[in-house]
Amino acid sequence: MSSSLKIVKRIRFHAGHQLDSHDGKCSNMHGHQYMVEVGVDGVIQSKGAKSGMIIDFYDFDKMLMDQIYDPMDHSFLTSGSEKISTWLKKNDNKLYYIGAPTTVENISRHIFDKLTAHVNSLPTDKYMYKICLVRVFETPDTYAEVTRDAEEQGCGGCCG
Numbered sequence: 001m002s003s004s005l006k007i008v009k010r011i012r013f014h015a016g017h018q019l020d021s022h023d024g025k026c027s028n029m030h031g032h033q034y035m036v037e038v039g040v041d042g043v044i045q046s047k048g049a050k051s052g053m054i055i056d057f058y059d060f061d062k063m064l065m066d067q068i069y070d071p072m073d074h075s076f077l078t079s080g081s082e083k084i085s086t087w088l089k090k091n092d093n094k095l096y097y098i099g100a101p102t103t104v105e106n107i108s109r110h111i112f113d114k115l116t117a118h119v120n121s122l123p124t125d126k127y128m129y130k131i132c133l134v135r136v137f138e139t140p141d142t143y144a145e146v147t148r149d150a151e152e153q154g155c156g157g158c159c160g
């Protein structure tokens with residue numbers, strides 16, 4: 001029998017978007033309060049100020065604020081191709097580029113890849129954790145989830 005452990009933090013942000021090729025009402029510009037859950041797994045520190053922790057919630061919060069909340073909150077999430085995005089940019093609105101249609105699937109993949117790249121850039125002797133889960137809720141009842149692939153699990157496998 002195996003078990004796994006991960007630490008999860010939740011944040012919320014507001015943003016507008018438009019799925020301009022959608023065949024329903026999502027083709028209109030509208031907004032959501034997105035809720036994002038991020039999970040990390042890794043080595044539980046055995047000494048020092050972070051003893052017993054995978055990641056200090058203070059550090060976790062700062063990472064999510066810097067990487068997700070600050071750039072994305074009150075922005076227009078954009079693929080870069082919506083007609084309205086050109087106007088918004090010209091009029092000094094805050095845009096956040098996803099690089100693909102701004103479905104909850106693409107937003108969750110983008111956040112997972114961004115956070116993973118950020119964590120991978122940290123010195124490995126000090127930061128022994130990895131992103132293992134990202135869930136993005138577009139409404140309280142609908143979300144997309146990205147988990148780290150099983151073959152990349154290096155810490156006992158938290159999200160299988």
Ligand SMILES: [Zn+2]
Nearest residue numbers: 017026030032
């Ligand atoms: Zn929407």
